[in-house]
Amino acid sequence: MEDINEIHSSIMRKLEAGPALVLEIAESIEKDTLQTQTITDYFVSKGEIKKTQRRFGSSPIYYLEKDRDKALDMLIQTLNGQEKALVNKVRNEKVINTSHLSSAERYISQSLTDFMKTVSAQDNQTGEKADYLYEQGLDLETVKKIMNKDNTEKKDQNPIKKSINNEIKTYKENDDISVTLTKNGFKNPKIVEKEVFICDYGSNNLKVIVMIINKKNLTKKDLINAAGYGITYKTIVFIITNAQKTASNKSFGSLVNIIREEL
Numbered sequence: 001m002e003d004i005n006e007i008h009s010s011i012m013r014k015l016e017a018g019p020a021l022v023l024e025i026a027e028s029i030e031k032d033t034l035q036t037q038t039i040t041d042y043f044v045s046k047g048e049i050k051k052t053q054r055r056f057g058s059s060p061i062y063y064l065e066k067d068r069d070k071a072l073d074m075l076i077q078t079l080n081g082q083e084k085a086l087v088n089k090v091r092n093e094k095v096i097n098t099s100h101l102s103s104a105e106r107y108i109s110q111s112l113t114d115f116m117k118t119v120s121a122q123d124n125q126t127g128e129k130a131d132y133l134y135e136q137g138l139d140l141e142t143v144k145k146i147m148n149k150d151n152t153e154k155k156d157q158n159p160i161k162k163s164i165n166n167e168i169k170t171y172k173e174n175d176d177i178s179v180t181l182t183k184n185g186f187k188n189p190k191i192v193e194k195e196v197f198i199c200d201y202g203s204n205n206l207k208v209i210v211m212i213i214n215k216k217n218l219t220k221k222d223l224i225n226a227a228g229y230g231i232t233y234k235t236i237v238f239i240i241t242n243a244q245k246t247a248s249n250k251s252f253g254s255l256v257n258i259i260r261e262e263l
Contacts, residue, residue, distance in 0.1 A: 007039060019063035019071040021056060052114045075114055083108055087115045090135050095146040098131040103228025109133055184259055186210050209237040218243035223256055230255045
């Protein structure tokens with residue numbers, strides 16, 4: 001049986017030349033892809049090799065720390081336009097308060113952990129705990145310095161109130177929107193953004209997000225946007241819509257719920 005040290009040396013030689021996929025490593029050590037992934041992941045667990053969470057085709061990208069940027073440059077080819085835009089935004093700003101992002105961006109960020117990380121810290125302007133996205137590769141001391149600098153130089157431009165208990169605007173009982181909400185069991189609506197509300201729901205007055213979307217087709221982008229609100233406010237989302245066609249919301253589980261209504 002081939003010595004594990006020889007296999008290790010072969011893998012390291014391969015990765016010294018740059019990031020590689022499972023199939024490429026398999027060819028260099030003359031093993032099948034399943035064996036190769038098992039062996040390589042063992043060295044990943046020991047911290048000698050890095051690998052991406054996101055896959056390039058059917059394989060993660062394996063790399064040495066010195067080639068992190070090369071691996072991410074490969075991986076960015078797998079991203080769609082929205083994902084690339086968010087990665088570029090984080091790369092440019094280094095650290096971003098997530099309240100400055102759209103709900104869709106907050107949702108998308110969860111699948112981009114190779115490019116960015118999240119840390120919770122107190123916002124010096126509001127005194128409230130906030131989540132920050134920061135560029136992968138930055139150490140926490142650097143992140144802290146950037147956050148402190150931003151807090152002294154920037155005003156909070158967050159269009160969305162972070163606490164679901166904030167009183168923004170209560171709709172009158174005879175308002176058409178309020179009637180639609182009440183008819184579907186939602187009480188005490190308070191506006192977050194245009195046609196997005198925080199409401200009490202059910203006998204326990206659970207705080208939920210309700211979106212009213214008046215359009216023919218409810219797209220995947222609409223659902224991602226809704227999921228973003230759910231993640232931000234840590235609650236479930238209801239979409240009241242008259243859409244004739246609706247993208248599948250199975251991947252969102254019970255986070256996003258659709259109510260059909262003539263609007």
